[in-house]
Amino acid sequence: xxxxxxxxxVKDGSGEQFEAVIAELAEKVRTEEPGTVxxxxxxxxxxxxxxxxxxxxxxxxxxxxxxTSEHFQAAGKAMAPFLAGAPQIEYFDAL
Amino acid sequence: xxxxxxxxxVKDGSGEQFEAVIAELAEKVRTEEPGTVxxxxxxxxxxxxxxxxxxxxxxxxxxxxxxTSEHFQAAGKAMAPFLAGAPQIEYFDAL
Numbered sequence: 001x002x003x004x005x006x007x008x009x010v011k012d013g014s015g016e017q018f019e020a021v022i023a024e025l026a027e028k029v030r031t032e033e034p035g036t037v038x039x040x041x042x043x044x045x046x047x048x049x050x051x052x053x054x055x056x057x058x059x060x061x062x063x064x065x066x067x068t069s070e071h072f073q074a075a076g077k078a079m080a081p082f083l084a085g086a087p088q089i090e091y092f093d094a095l
Numbered sequence: 096x097x098x099x100x101x102x103x104x105v106k107d108g109s110g111e112q113f114e115a116v117i118a119e120l121a122e123k124v125r126t127e128e129p130g131t132v133x134x135x136x137x138x139x140x141x142x143x144x145x146x147x148x149x150x151x152x153x154x155x156x157x158x159x160x161x162x163t164s165e166h167f168q169a170a171g172k173a174m175a176p177f178l179a180g181a182p183q184i185e186y187f188d189a190l
Contacts, residue, residue, distance in 0.1 A: 003135065003137040003149065005100070005137075005147065005149075019190055022190070023190075038133065038149075040098065040133075040151065040189055040190075041189075041190045042098040042100075042187035042188065042189050042190065043187055043188045043190055044185070044187055045185075045186045045187060045188060046185075052100065052187065054098065054100070054133075054149045054151075056135065056149075090139070090140075090141075091140045092137035092138055092139055092140060092147065093137065093138045093140060094135055094136075094137050095114060095117070095118075095135075095136045095137065095138055
């Protein structure tokens with residue numbers, strides 16, 4: 001499996017709107033991406049604007065399916081106004 | 096749910112031994128901690144000494160059960176010689 005951790009910072013006051021976009025996206029990921037094992041949004045307990053995604057994929061093909069999906073690209077556009085900067089994405093081997 | 100991300104750096108050449116300790120621990124977590132939803136060790140693709148744990152717990156009681164368990168404390172001792180420094184642990188709300 002491949003793990004991904006994406007760090008995202010939102011603009012002040014945009015948390016709720018951002019979370020609403022992601023809730024919809026996560027539901028689509030859950031139902032339409034059989035190769036995505038985990039797609040979990042988490043919010044820092046010390047900085048309310050600081051989020052991470054914890055993601056697990058069966059393989060590279062699953063990551064590609066996720067990244068090229070209509071729902072992911074639509075969510076990318078929908079969340080853009082709420083982001084304070086580009087997401088920082090790191091890839092890992094899941095052991 | 097509560098999410099935890101723990102960052103761990105191991106000493107050069109200690110990766111395999113560290114991973115062996117964690118494989119045993121993860122099995123005990125899986126079978127003996129009903130409140131632990133995810134306990135996943137991941138290794139950076141760019142720095143072989145850099146690991147993270149992606150962890151999800153049902154609630155605070157589950158985190159406490161994990162931290163006070165015999166198997167976690169035994170693993171803590173077993174992994175100590177392989178660590179290049181203290182783990183960095185951050186807590187999150189899982190949304």
